[in-house]
Amino acid sequence: MPSLAPRIETVPASGIRRVFEQAAVLQQDGTDVAMLVIGEPDVPVAPHIGEAARRAWSEDRTDYTPNGGIAPLREAIREKLRRENRIEVDVEQIWMTIGATQALFQAMTLVLSPGDEVLVPDPGYTTFTMNAHIIGATPVPYQLSPAHGFEPDLQALEASITERTRAIVVNSPSNPLGSVFGEQTLRDLLALAKRHDLWVISDEVYEYFTYGTRHVSLASLDEDDRVFTAFSLSKTYAMTGVRVGYLVTPKGLGPVMRTTQEAMISCVAEPDQWAALAAIVGDHSAVQDAREHYRANLGIAKEVLDAAGIRYLDPRGAFYLWVDVSHVSQGDVAEWALGFLHRERVAVAPGSAFGRTGEGWIRVCLAATPADLRRGLGALPAPARATV
Ligand SMILES: Cc1ncc(COP(=O)(O)O)c(C=O)c1O
Numbered sequence: 298m299p300s301l302a303p304r305i306e307t308v309p310a311s312g313i314r315r316v317f318e319q320a321a322v323l324q325q326d327g328t329d330v331a332m333l334v335i336g337e338p339d340v341p342v343a344p345h346i347g348e349a350a351r352r353a354w355s356e357d358r359t360d361y362t363p364n365g366g367i368a369p370l371r372e373a374i375r376e377k378l379r380r381e382n383r384i385e386v387d388v389e390q391i392w393m394t395i396g397a398t399q400a401l402f403q404a405m406t407l408v409l410s411p412g413d414e415v416l417v418p419d420p421g422y423t424t425f426t427m428n429a430h431i432i433g434a435t436p437v438p439y440q441l442s443p444a445h446g447f448e449p450d451l452q453a454l455e456a457s458i459t460e461r462t463r464a465i466v467v468n469s470p471s472n473p474l475g476s477v478f479g480e481q482t483l484r485d486l487l488a489l490a491k492r493h494d495l496w497v498i499s500d501e502v503y504e505y506f507t508y509g510t511r512h513v514s515l516a517s518l519d520e521d522d523r524v525f526t527a528f529s530l531s532k533t534y535a536m537t538g539v540r541v542g543y544l545v546t547p548k549g550l551g552p553v554m555r556t557t558q559e560a561m562i563s564c565v566a567e568p569d570q571w572a573a574l575a576a577i578v579g580d581h582s583a584v585q586d587a588r589e590h591y592r593a594n595l596g597i598a599k600e601v602l603d604a605a606g607i608r609y610l611d612p613r614g615a616f617y618l619w620v621d622v623s624h625v626s627q628g629d630v631a632e633w634a635l636g637f638l639h640r641e642r643v644a645v646a647p648g649s650a651f652g653r654t655g656e657g658w659i660r661v662c663l664a665a666t667p668a669d670l671r672r673g674l675g676a677l678p679a680p681a682r683a684t685v
Contacts, residue, residue: 304411304430304432304433305430305431307430308427308430308431309423309426309430311423312423312646312649312650313334313335313423313646313647313650315631315635316334316634316638316645316646316647317334317335317644319644320332320334320638320644329642330638330644331669331670331672331673332644332665332669333644333645333661333665333670333674334644334646335646335662336532336664337662337664338535338537338587338664339664339665340535340583340587340590340664341535342534342536342539342583343534343535343576343582345575346572347572349571349572349574349575349576350569350571350572350575352571353567353568353571353572358567358571359567359568361564362564362567362570364392364555364558364559364564365388365391365393365551365554365558365564366391366570367570368388370393370570370573370574370577371388371393372388373574373577373578374391375387377577378391378545382501382504382514382516382517383517384514384516384517384526384545386545386548389551390545390550390551391544391545392543392545392546392558393542393543393565393570393573394527394542394543394544394562395540395541395542395565396529396531396537396540397500397527397529397531397542398424398540398542399561400527400529400542400543400544401425401428401466401498401527402424402428403544403554403558403561404496404525404527404544405429405432405434405464406557407550407553407557408464408498408525409429409432409434409463409464410432410434411432412434413434413461413462413464414434414435414437414459414463415435415437415462415463415464415466416437416439416454416457416458416466417436417437417438417439417466418438418449418466418467418471418652419439419441419651419652419653419654420473420619420652420654420655420658421438421441421471421472421473421651421652422468422473422651423651425466425468425500434463435461437457437462438653439453439454439457439465440453440654441471441474441476441654442654443610447474447476447619448476449478449482449486451486454489455493458493458495462493463495463496464495464496464497465490465495465497466497466498466500467483467497467498467499467515468501469499469501469512469614470503470506470507470512470612470614471503471614471615472502472503472617472660473619473646473648473651473655473660474610474612474617474619475610475613475616475618475619476612476613477510477613477614480518483515483518486515487515487518487519487523490523491521495523496523496525497515498526498527499514499516499524499525500526500527501514501515501526502528502531502533503532503614504528505532505533505588506533506587506591506614506615506616507613507614508588508592508612508613509613510613512614516545522548524547525546526545527542527543527544528542528544528545530542530576532616533576533584534576534583534584535583535587536572536576539569539573540565540566540569541565541570541572590664591616591663593667594616594663594665595618595663597667597670597671598618598661598663598674599611601670601671602620602677605677605679606679606680607620607621607622607677607679607680608620608680616662616663616664617660617662617663618660618661618663619659619661620658620661620674620677621657622657622658623656623658624678624680624681626656626657628657629649629656630649630655630657630658630659634647637676641673641676643673643676645673646659646661646662647659661673661674
C-alpha cells in the first residue's frame with residue numbers, strides 16, 4: 298500500500314472515543330452505564346422540524362440546491378442574525394454547511410496554509426486541533442486555566458503570537474468548560490487580533506444555552522471584517538444527526554465560498570435545509586424547555602458535588618460541567634476515567650482529551666437523566682476533608 302500524506306499521521310485521536318466505545322460495549326452486554334460522556338442533547342427534536350423534513354421528501358424536494366443553501370433559509374438566518382446576534386450581513390455571507398464541523402473546517406481551510414500557526418483554546422473542542430493538523434498547520438494552545446477564571450490570559454496569548462500566526466479560534470459558550478466570555482474579553486480579543494492582523498474563527502454552537510448571562514456574538518463587535526462564525530442547529534434543536542450548520546463569513550467572500558463549497562460538499566441535503574428552515578422560523582418552546590432541563594440538571598449536579606466537597610467550574614453556558622478530580626487522577630485522568638467506567642459504570646470525558654490544561658479534570662455532560670447524573674456524580678470520590 299502506498300503511504301498516506303505524513304501530516305495525516307499527526308492528527309490526534311479523540312480521547313473521548315476510548316471511554317465512549319468501552320461504555321458502549323458494556324451497555325451491549327447489558328450493563329447499566331450512566332452515560333455522561335458525549336455532547337448529545339437528550340431531548341427529542343420538535344415535531345414541526347421532523348414534519349418539514351418528511352414533507353420535503355414526500356414532495357420530492359431532493360435536488361442539488363445553490364451551494365450556499367436555499368434562498369428562504371439564508372434569508373431566515375439573515376433575520377435571525379440581526380435579531381438574536383446583532384450581526385448585520387447580506388445573504389452572500391451566509392453559507393449552509395454540514396454542521397458547524399464543516400463550517401469550522403471550511404473557515405480554517407480558507408485562512409490557513411501549511412506551516413501557519415493557529416491559536417486554539419486549551420482546554421478546547423478537539424476538532425480545532427484536528428483540523429489544523431489535517432491542513433498542515435500548527436495548533437498553538439492558549440490556556441483557559443482556573444488561575445485566570447477560565448478566560449484567556451491575553452498577555453500570555455499575545456506572547457505566543459509569531460510571524461506565522463494567522464488566526465485565533467474562540468469558543469464561547471465553551472465546550473468543555475461551559476464558560477461564557479464576557480463582552481470586554483471579546484473586545485480585547487478582537488483588539489489583539491487587529492493589532493496582529495489575525496483572522497478570528499468564532500464557534501458559537503451553544504449560543505442558545507446560557508444561564509444568567511447573555512451570549513455575545515464576536516461578529517457583532519467586528520469592525521473590519523476579520524471574524525468567521527460557525528453556528529449550528531445540532532445542539533439548539535436537538536438535531537445533531539441531521540447535520541446542518543452555517544458559516545457566517547466576513548464581507549466579499551461569496552465567490553471564494555461558492556467555489557470551495559462546490560468542491561467540498563456542493564450543498565447541504567435539501568430535505569435537511571427545509572427542516573432547518575422550519576426550526577429557525579418555527580416555535581422555539583422546545584429550545585426553552587431544553588434550556589430549563591439543562592439548568593435543572595445543573596442544579597442537581599451542583600447539589601451532589603457540593604455535598605461531596607468536589608471542586609467544579611460553575612458553568613454559565615453550554616451543557617457541560619468541568620469537574621476537578623485531581624485528588625484521585627494521579628496525573629493521568631485518561632486512565633482514571635477508564636478505571637472509573639469499569640469500577641462504577643459511569644462514563645465521563647477525561648479533561649486531557651481537550652488539551653494539556655485539562656489534566657486532572659473531567660467533563661460531565663448535563664444532557665442526561667437526573668437519575669444518571671445523581672448516580673454518576675455520586676460515585677466520584679470526595680477529596681479528603683481538612684480536619685480541625
Ligand atoms: C464547540 C463545538 N463546536 C462544534 C461542534 C460540532 O457541531 P455540529 O454537530 O454542528 O457539527 C460541537 C459538537 O460537539 C462542539 O461542541
